[in-house]
Amino acid sequence: MKDRVLQAARMLLLIGALLFCCPLAIYAAPTQPLPCSAPAYRQFDFWLGEWDVFEEGGSTREAQATVTRAQGDCGLREQYQGSDGSGGESLSMYDPVSGEWQQTWLSSHGQIVFIRGNLQGDAMILSGADHRASGPRLVRGVWKPEGAGVRETAETSTDEGKTWTPWFDLSFRKRSAASDNNPGADDDRKAVSEMDTRFQAAVKNNDVEGMSRILADDYILITSSGKTQTKTDLLNEARAGTTIYEHQEDTGQTVRLWGNTAVVTAKLWAKGTDSGKPFDVKLWFSDTYVKGPEGWRYVFGQVGAHLPPTP
Secondary structure (H helix, E strand, O other), X not given: OHHHHHHHHHHHHHHHHHHHHOHHHOOOOOOOOOOOOOHHHHOOHHHOEEEEEEEOOOOOEEEEEEEXXXXXXXXXXXXXXXXXXXXXXXXXXXXXXXXXXXXXXXEOOOOEEEEEEEEEOOEEEEEEEEEOOOOOEEEEEEEXXXXXXXXXXXXXXXOOOOOOEEEEXXXXXXXXXXXXXXXXXXXXXXXXXXXXXXXXXXHHOOOHHHHHHHEEEEEEEEOOOOOEEEHHHHXXXXXXXXXXXXEEEEEEEEEEEEOOEEEEEEEEEEEEEEXXXXXXXXXXXXXXXXXXXXXXXXXXXXXOOOOOOOO
């Protein structure tokens, strides 16, 4: 009996010693947060992806860009390759000490840009200095999500920020398989863009022959009211000349390719008179073109609802 009491006492002393001297042997250490896991590090993630780069409103690809994570989740690396052979690379990172984003850009021409700033609303706004052989200048860049893409604009100042001059305005659009597999994609985009612009001009001038050359024989247009019109309908309207246009121009044109099919989207401003009655409308439209043995032809059009007038 005495031996059992002594054994129990020794066991209690051993457990007490472990609890007092070696708590790590009993309790697991608290989990440390992963590096760069704070929400601020994710503020620029909308720029991640494989991109075709266009001038805003343009239809010809100016460059391709790839934006990936760098050093785990701690930064973003942009690799930019221009269609003219130029290129560049940027590294963007969040600094938890200053609470700012920093970006360093290096181009294939030796241009170096250092900018820093913050997310303001849904736009990343960074500013700093552009070091050039002709002397430094101030730079301000803005990255903002737009639909499924990103718009990047920049402006510069050579008088310490008193006045600013636009530098560039780029649209990053998700890279399509067609743009990688079709080496003539840029030429096709340009051809379709120019053809659609010519068609709008032909409509404005009631140019029956110009419209006929572009329209496919089985062309169909669906208007905002749900009415359908054929090629014959449009040509007869142009021959009658009852619609007189003061404006028939579009803006924000985009051309997307899928093999031998292209879709044009743009915002149209049409102003004039129809049988003497004035009209002044703005609307979005989409035009579909198909490439056949005779080249591109306009096969289908759809018009959106009239936009509310701007104040």
